[in-house]
Amino acid sequence: MERRLVEFVAALRAAGVRVSVAESEDCFRAVEAVGVQDRTVFRDILAASLVKERRDLPTFNDLFPLYFGHGQPPMLRPQDALSEDEEELLRQALEELAGRLNELLRRLLDARALSQEELEAMQRQGGPPPRRSPRSRDWRARQLLRALGLKELEELLNELFEKLAALGMSEEGMERLRALLGHNLEALEEQLRHFAGQAAARQHVEEQERRPGPDLLDRPFSHLSEAEAHALRQEVRRLAARLRSRAALRQRRGRRGGLDAKATVRANQRYAGVPLDLRFKRRRLKPKLVLICDISTSVRFCAEFLLRLIYELQDQVAKARSFAFIDHLEEISDDFNEHHPQEAIVSVLRRLPAGHYNTDLGQSLAQFCHTKLDAVDRRTTVIILGDGRNNYHDPRLDCFELMKRRARRLVWMNPEAPHLWGTGDSDIQQYIPHCYSVHKVSTLAELAAAVDRLFGA
Amino acid sequence: MFSSIQGVADALVGQQYIPSEEIATVLFLAERLGKPVLVEGPAGVGKTELAKVWSQATGRRLFRLQCYEGLDESKALYEWEYAKQMLYTQLLREKLHDLLAEATSLADAADRLAREEDVFFSERFLLQRPLLRAIQADVPSLLLIDEIDRSDAEFEAFLLEVLSDFQVSVPELGTLKAKVHPAVVLTSNNTRELSDALKRRCLYLYIDYPSIEQELRIVQLKVPELGPELARQAVELVQRLRQLDLRKQPSVSETLDWARSLVTLNAAAIDEATLRSTITVLLKHERDVLRARRLRLSDNGAGREEYGETPR
Numbered sequence: 001m002e003r004r005l006v007e008f009v010a011a012l013r014a015a016g017v018r019v020s021v022a023e024s025e026d027c028f029r030a031v032e033a034v035g036v037q038d039r040t041v042f043r044d045i046l047a048a049s050l051v052k053e054r055r056d057l058p059t060f061n062d063l064f065p066l067y068f069g070h071g072q073p074p075m076l077r078p079q080d081a082l083s084e085d086e087e088e089l090l091r092q093a094l095e096e097l098a099g100r101l102n103e104l105l106r107r108l109l110d111a112r113a114l115s116q117e118e119l120e121a122m123q124r125q126g127g128p129p130p131r132r133s134p135r136s137r138d139w140r141a142r143q144l145l146r147a148l149g150l151k152e153l154e155e156l157l158n159e160l161f162e163k164l165a166a167l168g169m170s171e172e173g174m175e176r177l178r179a180l181l182g183h184n185l186e187a188l189e190e191q192l193r194h195f196a197g198q199a200a201a202r203q204h205v206e207e208q209e210r211r212p213g214p215d216l217l218d219r220p221f222s223h224l225s226e227a228e229a230h231a232l233r234q235e236v237r238r239l240a241a242r243l244r245s246r247a248a249l250r251q252r253r254g255r256r257g258g259l260d261a262k263a264t265v266r267a268n269q270r271y272a273g274v275p276l277d278l279r280f281k282r283r284r285l286k287p288k289l290v291l292i293c294d295i296s297t298s299v300r301f302c303a304e305f306l307l308r309l310i311y312e313l314q315d316q317v318a319k320a321r322s323f324a325f326i327d328h329l330e331e332i333s334d335d336f337n338e339h340h341p342q343e344a345i346v347s348v349l350r351r352l353p354a355g356h357y358n359t360d361l362g363q364s365l366a367q368f369c370h371t372k373l374d375a376v377d378r379r380t381t382v383i384i385l386g387d388g389r390n391n392y393h394d395p396r397l398d399c400f401e402l403m404k405r406r407a408r409r410l411v412w413m414n415p416e417a418p419h420l421w422g423t424g425d426s427d428i429q430q431y432i433p434h435c436y437s438v439h440k441v442s443t444l445a446e447l448a449a450a451v452d453r454l455f456g457a
Numbered sequence: 458m459f460s461s462i463q464g465v466a467d468a469l470v471g472q473q474y475i476p477s478e479e480i481a482t483v484l485f486l487a488e489r490l491g492k493p494v495l496v497e498g499p500a501g502v503g504k505t506e507l508a509k510v511w512s513q514a515t516g517r518r519l520f521r522l523q524c525y526e527g528l529d530e531s532k533a534l535y536e537w538e539y540a541k542q543m544l545y546t547q548l549l550r551e552k553l554h555d556l557l558a559e560a561t562s563l564a565d566a567a568d569r570l571a572r573e574e575d576v577f578f579s580e581r582f583l584l585q586r587p588l589l590r591a592i593q594a595d596v597p598s599l600l601l602i603d604e605i606d607r608s609d610a611e612f613e614a615f616l617l618e619v620l621s622d623f624q625v626s627v628p629e630l631g632t633l634k635a636k637v638h639p640a641v642v643l644t645s646n647n648t649r650e651l652s653d654a655l656k657r658r659c660l661y662l663y664i665d666y667p668s669i670e671q672e673l674r675i676v677q678l679k680v681p682e683l684g685p686e687l688a689r690q691a692v693e694l695v696q697r698l699r700q701l702d703l704r705k706q707p708s709v710s711e712t713l714d715w716a717r718s719l720v721t722l723n724a725a726a727i728d729e730a731t732l733r734s735t736i737t738v739l740l741k742h743e744r745d746v747l748r749a750r751r752l753r754l755s756d757n758g759a760g761r762e763e764y765g766e767t768p769r
Binding site: 018020026027032041044045047051052054057240241248271272276277314315341406 | 479483526528539609696
């Protein structure tokens, strides 16, 4: 049992659920305290002590039956369904078939499930373990059954029943035998499917252990594979936590404002006006942000990670409004206010599919100035994320200038390598003189550093 | 305290709370292992209520700490009561005068005063806040830390120390240790990610909206005046509303409010007119109300909208 639990925890970790040693220890104590009689209770105990995040529950639910069974009924023996006479008939029929019985039918008749060693031996012959999906699990189970002789089974069964009929077994008796064999076949298949799933999960655990440490932080966004991007998404949370504590510390240690006379007088009324408790004005360090993100194909990953970071840091930001553009501008704040960043990004990317060379930055800036300029006031930092490639449209520097005048700061983040700035249709050099600062953000590490700067004083 | 999981469930039902099996299991574990429970879930599914009911069912005294942005130790743990200290100094002036009268030098006087310092920094002048009160309680207690996600990250870190050892050090007094380990419930609406360190120390319980049967039981238990037929209709409608893409889904407490208002209005059936006049009890956003109005009442299948998705 204990080994099972340890393996289960390892599988959870491999599937991306964060389980600490302390938590698995708790889990053991919990199981000890309650016992394992009731399967649902056991499940609830594991869930409560191991899974601390709602989004990990589906993973848990997927893996749990692989390690602790479906509660499938065991295989039945022919004796359970047949009378003694019928059994005798069956034995005779089998003798006649002797030598032609295959492994699978024999197992079905003897109600013999596969042992762990046998399963593993089959696994070794069957090539690499399947991937972690229910479909490939089913497929693998079928494959293993075929190895046991599923193909010949039907023919054999027909022959067997013919013999039985010839020997004079009643129609009803044969029906019972047929049902029993069907049940056993199902049970066996379930066992194999189960095993295949476990093998997949175990394989995944090993792969995870072999994977080298993530220096993905310094991998350029343009060279990310989907799998690496996925790994980075996990990283964003840790990064955000680090940035958050830095920002919070800065907030706390930041220079206090001047004496707040009004508040001091009010607070010290109870000390008969003796100023024991001085009150200071609080400096507002939490930035107000407006993000304008290019989400065309070339910068999509970068935009995604920037949005993720900012919304993970929500509690360190006074207010954030975000806009996305390709050929026109659209406000996406609502997506983020109503959904978890994870889902919001997916829905935004689906709503604004990328086209071919249709980015129009100038037009989008004009649109922003026309309709959304109220989002910018003197406390707002405006961040523009994009490569400044404008497809030779009008850059609309007038609009940019106007935004700069209204905003506290105008920050540009460019995921392109600097030697490409200003080449071809890139208008970035024209925008740069108006910016407070320009950052190259081609990797997550650079992006995090740029975001960190936003929270500085 | 509880002998079995079923015992927990029965005790909670005795306090008018319908727990799912999961809730009962987690509470049982929390009592057995003495671990804090972190409860998450949408607003209004009875997270805070669970803590209250737990304290009533076990006879624990409830201490509640409501978290908000900017909450710090002096609001959560303790504070010196300056005003009282001042007052005492004023009133004890005569006595102090006597004490210092015999002093021969300034240094001597200071020493004498220092010897009496303990009077002013004793528990007498310590203003206890919920955390300290829960730790200092003589009887079994339950500490409810409500909406922990609203507090700052630093406060969360500070809480870690308290939750793992149940002791607090006050520089002037030394370490104050819990006499009886309090049970702890933390609730969160998931407005921000909590730190892994905090999660690690807690058992986790996610309370979702109840199933139709559970919600019906809740309504019948809390608003018995509502007829069984009407109650079923009402609950079915609420469950259908939750299927819609709403800005704020109706919570269980809102279902109960609605059930009560149906009773007050003496509604015989839930028809268009009744729904129109009372829907605002359930839905608190104009957009949601408009959307829900389009939901066909007669349609007793799954929640279908007449005009499909509204463009946004």
